[in-house]
Amino acid sequence: MGVGIRKRFLVVLVKPSHYDDDGYVIRWYRSPMPANSLASVYGLIDDCARRKILGPDIDVDIVAIDETNTRIRLDQIIADMQTNANFGFVGLVGVQSNQYPRSLHIAKPLRAAGIPVIIGGFHVSGMLAMFPKVMADLQEALDMGVTLFAGEAEGRIDEVLRDAAAGTLRPVYNYIDDLPTLAGAVTPFLPGNAVRKTIGNVTTFDAGRGCPFQCSFCTIINVQGRKSRRRSPDDIERILRTNFAQGIDRFFITDDNFARNKDWEPIFDRIIKLREEEGMDVRFLIQVDTLCHKIPNFVAKAKRAGVTRIFIGLENINPDNLLAAKKRQNKITEYRNMLLAWKAAGIWTYAGYILGFPNDTPKSVRRDIEIIKKEMPLDVLEFFFLTPLPGSEDHKALCTKGVAIDPDLNKYDLEHALMPHPNMSKAEWEKLYRDCWEIYYTSEHIETILRRAKTCGINILRLAQIILWFAQSLAIEKVHPLQGGFVRLKSRHERRPELPIEPMWSFYPTLGWEFVVKHTRVATAAWRIFCIYRRVAAAKDFQYIDLAMTPVTEGETETLELFTHNKSAREAVDHAYKIKALTASVRSTPAVA
Numbered sequence: 001m002g003v004g005i006r007k008r009f010l011v012v013l014v015k016p017s018h019y020d021d022d023g024y025v026i027r028w029y030r031s032p033m034p035a036n037s038l039a040s041v042y043g044l045i046d047d048c049a050r051r052k053i054l055g056p057d058i059d060v061d062i063v064a065i066d067e068t069n070t071r072i073r074l075d076q077i078i079a080d081m082q083t084n085a086n087f088g089f090v091g092l093v094g095v096q097s098n099q100y101p102r103s104l105h106i107a108k109p110l111r112a113a114g115i116p117v118i119i120g121g122f123h124v125s126g127m128l129a130m131f132p133k134v135m136a137d138l139q140e141a142l143d144m145g146v147t148l149f150a151g152e153a154e155g156r157i158d159e160v161l162r163d164a165a166a167g168t169l170r171p172v173y174n175y176i177d178d179l180p181t182l183a184g185a186v187t188p189f190l191p192g193n194a195v196r197k198t199i200g201n202v203t204t205f206d207a208g209r210g211c212p213f214q215c216s217f218c219t220i221i222n223v224q225g226r227k228s229r230r231r232s233p234d235d236i237e238r239i240l241r242t243n244f245a246q247g248i249d250r251f252f253i254t255d256d257n258f259a260r261n262k263d264w265e266p267i268f269d270r271i272i273k274l275r276e277e278e279g280m281d282v283r284f285l286i287q288v289d290t291l292c293h294k295i296p297n298f299v300a301k302a303k304r305a306g307v308t309r310i311f312i313g314l315e316n317i318n319p320d321n322l323l324a325a326k327k328r329q330n331k332i333t334e335y336r337n338m339l340l341a342w343k344a345a346g347i348w349t350y351a352g353y354i355l356g357f358p359n360d361t362p363k364s365v366r367r368d369i370e371i372i373k374k375e376m377p378l379d380v381l382e383f384f385f386l387t388p389l390p391g392s393e394d395h396k397a398l399c400t401k402g403v404a405i406d407p408d409l410n411k412y413d414l415e416h417a418l419m420p421h422p423n424m425s426k427a428e429w430e431k432l433y434r435d436c437w438e439i440y441y442t443s444e445h446i447e448t449i450l451r452r453a454k455t456c457g458i459n460i461l462r463l464a465q466i467i468l469w470f471a472q473s474l475a476i477e478k479v480h481p482l483q484g485g486f487v488r489l490k491s492r493h494e495r496r497p498e499l500p501i502e503p504m505w506s507f508y509p510t511l512g513w514e515f516v517v518k519h520t521r522v523a524t525a526a527w528r529i530f531c532i533y534r535r536v537a538a539a540k541d542f543q544y545i546d547l548a549m550t551p552v553t554e555g556e557t558e559t560l561e562l563f564t565h566n567k568s569a570r571e572a573v574d575h576a577y578k579i580k581a582l583t584a585s586v587r588s589t590p591a592v593a
């Protein structure tokens, strides 16, 4: 290369979406939040660019596209790459199992044009973590000449970029058994213009990875491990300052269980310092477990650190089901204590509820949700199908036993019934899923949620907006709220290749009609919820109390349905009493010298 001639190494990072049940790519004018997977890989490659790892004359240019809010113009990407003599690669980032078929469809024309393509994320990592042999789905990518990346990219990305630049990318980079330390690692970052394609001023980052528990439906422990690996308080401060400087001050900390991040306290302390000494008004949504309130200071410090919402994997109120899923840490006897602790701090709660555990029946689940409404002070509840996600123990067990599970990975989005259930047909299970949203979000219960929240000083206008989102997403947009967005966009040509391209004369009128119907339904639902909000907001100085808001009492285990609705609930109570008696007697026994 002649002196002064600069070369450009082009990296196009795509976070793919997936197909809806009609086969169209799920894409929105505004998606709910930026993907941390995209921010992590962007941050790492941006760091390579700054360090000039490909040599002083080579600039690394990075383009980040989130398909949930931006249409992928494959022809443009191909043209850009070819103008650059295919010097660069396309990275399909954070690819979940449900996004894997779409990723292969994106990869195919790129590979046909000779462009290097790398796929990373939970599907590849989960499959390689659980199955030593490359299975058919991964083989399909390898046959196309796609490179697979398993494990985490921190500390490994230089090698990948250098190999790509030299044209020597390996078929598989497998770091699943060698997880990196995160303290001091390059932090996630996305440019402000990418963040602004999402609703609100929120971005995402992970303060740590790994969870000590062993839930059998979980992929995280097999991909990110059970040991807590975490970023340092300095790293967190840098993430917050960089985003704050771009005008972004709301964050979703994506750790699956921030309560088990071993440095939760120094991290909270640093954020408290920024908030209280520098007036940096940053706020957070975090994910925690159902025992977090027992960690001394956790709830109080979360409040001071600006946590306004928490997400909890409640999963079920039937101890038999929790045991079957090895979710032993979820104790129904702690649920009310935990929820009341967050309520007292004025922090609102989202909880996930899984439908389709072995002991569930349509009748038992309907009853369980009524119990939750009456006895548990929860704000937002969301429902999922029990899903054998690739990377989980459940998936491996079913595959090993040869049980017929749905082969279409596009459906592995927690919104489809994919395996046989002992007590429900597929149709019953699917109906139950749809019904649960309606059973929980009745007008009457929305009013109760807002009244409980108002008593605790929660911003009920904001909560009412989120309730609108969660209550209506499935009914109106036919997707789970976590996959939802603002104004659905569809392109006639972005359809699963297995399905035909619809003719213009039927596609566009249907799209137009759908737009009108959906927005009329949103407006009607918004008005209904707004009227409820106004009624609750107008009530003066009330201190609302109901069964759910009543502080926990000794005798409630005899009276509340949560503890008496079946044999296993009663046994869980007896067990909790035994443990309490034992620990009390151990504490009062003098230490043996």
Ligand code: B12
Pocket (backbone or CB within 6 Å): 017, 033, 034, 035, 036, 037, 038, 040, 041, 068, 090, 091, 092, 093, 094, 095, 096, 097, 098, 118, 119, 120, 121, 122, 123, 125, 126, 149, 151, 152, 153, 154, 160, 204, 206, 218, 219, 220, 224, 254, 255, 256, 389, 390, 391, 412, 413, 414, 415, 480, 481, 482, 483
């Ligand atoms: C935050 C989050 C979300 C957010 C944001 C999405 C995001 N990816 O950031 C939201 C709320 C939108 C979301 C939604 C959903 N999610 Co989600 N989500 C997560 C969560 C908790 C954290 C993601 C994250 O930041 N991880 C940390 C990053 C750094 O890890 P990573 O993605 O694996 O990336 C690293 C490596 O894989 C590698 N890598 C990744 N890509 C590439 C590319 C290249 C080229 C290279 C070299 C390396 C590389 O390097 C990265 C850095 O080390 C994960 C669980 C988890 N712990 O990861 C679930 C998870 C990814 N989600 C999951 C699911 C199922 C969903 C939903 C379908 C569920 C639903 N119905 O709501 C939707 C799908 C909607 C969508 N459009 O994504 C599953 C996927 C499981 C699977 N086998 O597919 C997970 C694993 C949780 C679970 N239940 O098991 N999610």
Ligand code: SF4
Pocket (backbone or CB within 6 Å): 211, 212, 213, 214, 215, 218, 219, 220, 221, 256, 257, 289, 313
């Ligand atoms: S608590 Fe959550 S992250 Fe931890 S093992 Fe269970 S499902 Fe996975």
